[in-house]
Amino acid sequence: xxxxxxxxxxxxxxxxxxxxxxxxxxxxxxxxxxxxxxxxxxxxxxxxxxxxxxxxxxxxxxxxxxxxxxxxxxxxxxxxxxxxxxxxxxxxxxxxxxxxxxxxxxxxxxxxxxxxxxxxxxxxxxxxxxxxxxxxxxxxxxxxxxxxxxxxxxxxxxxxxxxxxxxxxxxxxxxxxxxxxxxxxxxxxxxxxxxxxxxxxxxxxxxxxxxxxxxxxxxxxxxxxxxxxxxxxxxxxxxxxxxxxxxxxxxx
Numbered sequence: 001x002x003x004x005x006x007x008x009x010x011x012x013x014x015x016x017x018x019x020x021x022x023x024x025x026x027x028x029x030x031x032x033x034x035x036x037x038x039x040x041x042x043x044x045x046x047x048x049x050x051x052x053x054x055x056x057x058x059x060x061x062x063x064x065x066x067x068x069x070x071x072x073x074x075x076x077x078x079x080x081x082x083x084x085x086x087x088x089x090x091x092x093x094x095x096x097x098x099x100x101x102x103x104x105x106x107x108x109x110x111x112x113x114x115x116x117x118x119x120x121x122x123x124x125x126x127x128x129x130x131x132x133x134x135x136x137x138x139x140x141x142x143x144x145x146x147x148x149x150x151x152x153x154x155x156x157x158x159x160x161x162x163x164x165x166x167x168x169x170x171x172x173x174x175x176x177x178x179x180x181x182x183x184x185x186x187x188x189x190x191x192x193x194x195x196x197x198x199x200x201x202x203x204x205x206x207x208x209x210x211x212x213x214x215x216x217x218x219x220x221x222x223x224x225x226x227x228x229x230x231x232x233x234x235x236x237x238x239x240x241x242x243x244x245x246x247x248x249x250x251x252x
Contacts, residue, residue: 007078007100010122010214014056014079017211021057021082024209027195027242029059032117034191035146036063038246039115042142046070048112053101053133053145054078054119058086064115065090074111076101078122079211102129110138116145121172122214127179130249134181137251144248149190150174151243156203159234165226168215178247185250193242200234 014021040063044050047070055061055075064073073094077083080098087096099107101116102123114133123129134143153169160167173179180186197203207213215221222230 006214006217007122007124011078013214014077014211015081017209018057018079018081018085020209021085021211024206025057025059027193028056028118028210030193031146031242031244032059032063034244035115035117035144035246036060036067038189038248039064039113039144040067042113042144044068044071044113044142047072049110049138050074050113050115051104051107051111051136052076053099053104053114053116054122055086056082056117056119058089060115060117061086061090061094065093074107076104102126102132104132104136107136109136110141111136112138112141114141114143116147118146118148120145120147121170126173130179131181134184134249134251137249139251141251142248143250144246146244146246148172149243149245150177151192151241154241154243155238156200156240159200159230163226163229163233165222165230166219168219168221170216172243173245175245178245181249183252185252187248187250189246191244191246193244194239195242197238197240199236200231200238203234203238203240204231 049072051074052061053076055077061075075094076097076099078100083096150172152172157167175188175190
């Protein structure tokens with residue numbers, strides 16, 4: 001597991017908010033459902049081995065269990081409390097592992113299908129993580145994932161820029177910037193999900209309820225006064241864009 005402070009903070013934050021996650025995760029549920037529909041069309045075989053990275057409380061996992069009842073499911077997450085919530089949702093059939101998905105040490109491949117919904121944006125080394133996961137695929141296997149793209153939270157960034165304030169939202173890749181593993185096929189679709197919030201404070205509160213408040217590396221929080229000015233500029237309704245990349249890596 002990567003042991004830098006940022007990854008530790010991410011794990012602790014999601015673990016501490018696991019109990020409130022489902023109530024705040026409307027967009028996450030929607031994206032997991034749309035990814036599941038794509039996965040269900042992939043037809044990985046009658047008794048596939050399926051690995052999920054960052055299963056959270058089990059939104060996608062439940063769909064996998066229903067769609068592939070004969071599959072061997074291995075469900076992993078960086079945050080132990082999230083993994084326990086997934087177990088409570090799905091039961092004891094799958095194998096559950098606390099695991100940093102970008103360093104899948106100890107996992108025994110091959111897998112016919114590796115999936116992930118909104119976990120890869122937390123990777124420290126996306127290029128290396130994708131390559132390591134692709135190396136666990138069986139011949140003809142697929143790595144199918146949803147992650148956040150470059151236009152995510154563009155309105156929030158614009159609000160900071162208008163006040164000449166630094167924004168702590170992490171930088172996400174554009175559709176042409178994903179570091180595809182060499183020697184593997186790939187495919188990509190993108191979508192824009194626009195989620196309304198009552199105001200800027202409601203948006204911030206929603207992210208914190210998810211445990212997703214960790215800023216970009218090196219970002220220093222705004223002063224209380226600057227943060228109040230930012231929220232005051234967004235007190236008449238606020239819509240946040242989630243730029244979703246639905247990606248597929250295909251083993252030869």
